[in-house]
Amino acid sequence: MSDQVSTLPVEQLDSVVIRFAGDSGDGMQLTGDRFASASAMFGNDLATLPNFPAEIRAPQGTLPGVSAFQIQISDWDISTPGDAPDVLVAMNPAALKSNLGDVVSGGAVLINTDTFTDRNLEKAGYAASPLTDGTLDGFRTFKIPMTQLTKDATAPLGVKPRDAERSKNFFALGVVSWMYSRPVEPTEEWVKAKFAGKELVIDANLAAFRAGYAFGETAELFDHVYEVRPASLPPGQYRNVTGNTALALGLLAASYRAKLPLLLATYPITPASDILHELSKDKRFGVRTVQAEDEIAAAGIALGAAFGGHLGVTTTSGPGVALKSETISLALSLELPMVIVDVQRGGPSTGLPTKTEQSDLFLALYGRHGEAPLPVVAAYSATQCFDAAIEACRIALKYRTPVILLSDGYLANGSEPWLIPDVEKLPDISVSFATEPNGTDDDGEPVFLPFLRDPETLARPWAVPGTKGLAHRVGGLEKADKTGNVSYDPLNHELMTELRAAKVAGIGSDIAPVSVDGPAEAKTLAIGWGSTWGAVKEACRRMNLAGRPIAHAHLTHLSPFADNLGEVLARYDTVIVPELNLGQLAHVLRGEFLVDAKSVTKVQGLPFTAGELVQRFTEIMEEA
């Protein structure tokens, strides 16, 4: 089938944004994911934005039950899933209603007309059918009875109509694959592998997919097809990867490069659970995964593993960080390495569990009792989650401190092509355990001083149980400098508090300095952190192309900041801080650097689009 050549004219596009939308039981995430994989295999650059409800099966046909998957494919190096869909696939009235408003003027809308029954129209809140009342004026509309065509295609296989209906997403995928000249082999192979042993399911899905593809070719609805050529990306071997998978692999690579076994203790929570799922498969690497009884236990188990000399990690989302807070403070007080991954979601409380937000920055920076500074690292793209995980582990191990790694729902579930690194070329982040006494007691006998610090890093020695002659006790009570014995001495407490803070502050010179992209004449700096990177980068690109100079810096370390940050900020007349919260980083920058940072914020559970950033940056620059 792949060698079928369309007889229709081919229009070249440099990029296209497609959104698949349907009921949460319609398989839209799978459809989008398959389209992404086929596009990746074809060599496009791409970025995806899954957007689904918290309910596994919200009431069928309703607006809250709509699940959508947006993807941008391109022939150049893109950084976002696109601002507005050029193409919308709407599998039911609710999907049309909740997504049509986002589609670009003149965009294509493919509709499964079989679902436009009176009952479904009513559930979606349509008084009259949008197919006929003018709602679709201004769009190129393709009305396709996808359910019936799927049933027709699968009936000869002996598939019952009810079961056939489940394959209609493959029909839709077939149509769109044809429209955009996608290769079909990756999808066909995937179907065969995924449903191995269920021959009828394989046959039904393949039949539906091929029927959709053939429908595009023969139905004479379309006057031409499109092609998005492969992107010119750096050479090497690629795969498509989500942020959660990249993060999990990063933890595993960190364990390998640290030469320490990885122990991940986690309690299931959206949107972080996939990290546990991935690592629980990787036991042959010596990875221990424990699904703990609760968030608190997960942190405790990770800390216990660290005490035992493992790379101890726990993964969670905001509510889980709140529960782990006491344990994080203990790790900080014991000065043991530990990594806490917060895949942020909309909060507070259960909030928007399947939607993205960056509102845990204050929680990460300050969410502990006592004077308790710790390093905070933030991932900025799905693929960069891999590097960020290694960086968090590096800092934790080298400085014997808990480190919070911030990701978010957008990075976690979004995917993009990844130039797969060679692990042997990643930095060596191994550390040495203490093996010998490091001091002498009053009688001149050798003793082990668990809180005698490295003069450069201020890290204390890590002596793991089982090491001969180094038996020692650590605890949450304040420890005397050097000996680690319980101490209530006022001056010692002040000294230890200052030493813990100085240790973390010192990391500022051991991380990458803040770098700035953009024209030298720019007087405005957009400074972001985390997952807004793609949208901010794209917004700045567009503004610079339009002759409105703006520079972009993106923070990978939120605590401590790289030593040069103050100097970078001082270079600009206007500093704009876009973030998916109500201005948390802006607040910190104002407090720390006395800079009049302007906030651009959004808390809709969705990432920024580049277009809205262009508009808001422009407004601020015009006011300045």
Add this chain to the structure above:
Amino acid sequence: MDQTVALTRKDFQSDQEVRWCPGCGDYSILAAVQFLLPELGVDPDETVFISGIGCAARFPYYMNTYGMHSIHGRAPAIATGVAVARPDLDVWVVSGDGDALSIGGNHLIHALRRNVNLTILLFNNQIYGLTKGQYSPTSEVGKVTKSTPFGSIDQPFNPVSLALGAEATFVARTHDMDRKHMMEMFKRANEHRGASLVEVYQNCNVFNDGAFTPITGKDNRDNMLINLVHGEPIIFGADGQLCVVLNEFGEASVATTSEVDAGAILVHDESRPDPSVAFSLSRMSSGPSSPTPMGVFRSVSRPDYGSQVDQQILDAQSKGAADVNALLRNAATWTVEAS
């Protein structure tokens, strides 16, 4: 440590001054452990004591082993991390009734059901000592304390019943007035592979003095402590005049030995796969006011958690080499050629 030289109690004492109240039952428990460990021939460098918060939780500071004084209630979780990461270590948990059964109840029951290889000592003094005298989850109903001036209305936990209900594979009870019995129970618990829980009736002479005297006092012991011995009929009393029988429902009760058939006296079997009889024994006393079983209620064998984690790793490793580069590429990949 050079194992050719026999260690003594002193080798397990840290240089830190013990700071419990004078007369506290914790001293005798600490001594029992410090006398026992050299007897067991363990290496202090391969021994770890983990505790939470409370009076009992200061225990690790006084042991010349590896140790961690951690967070209120969390010791079983942290110890689980140590035990799973390092199955080679001998990991002990020291806890109290508030720490283990109130704030940390969840971790305790899950450590027990997972059968993590831990020796858990639960110092039960039926009071909050470190916070100066509030009632605890094992305090009797009606107890008047600072926080219950009109008497506690909370139904207390029976720690042995709770542990049995949590699928524990080893459950025992002892008390701080009998070092020999404590050492025997601690030894049995430590030799058990998997999670073992020993409830220790412990006197808090400041906030709940004499709580256990009605059963552990020298004059009361003979008739109030029921010594459980595996394989032996359960007979107690100064002259063996009392015994334990089961009724038609399997409930245990005290009977007069001379009034029942010898065959009707319950023969203690700590290895029963079904915990029902052990549970019945645990229900014989709901507070230190009636004859109370002491000894091993249950000791059964089940694979411990850490060993199973390791086994899954070994099984996975036997199926192929662990190549991180291959794992990263374990997906649909494509190559972009240099142009």
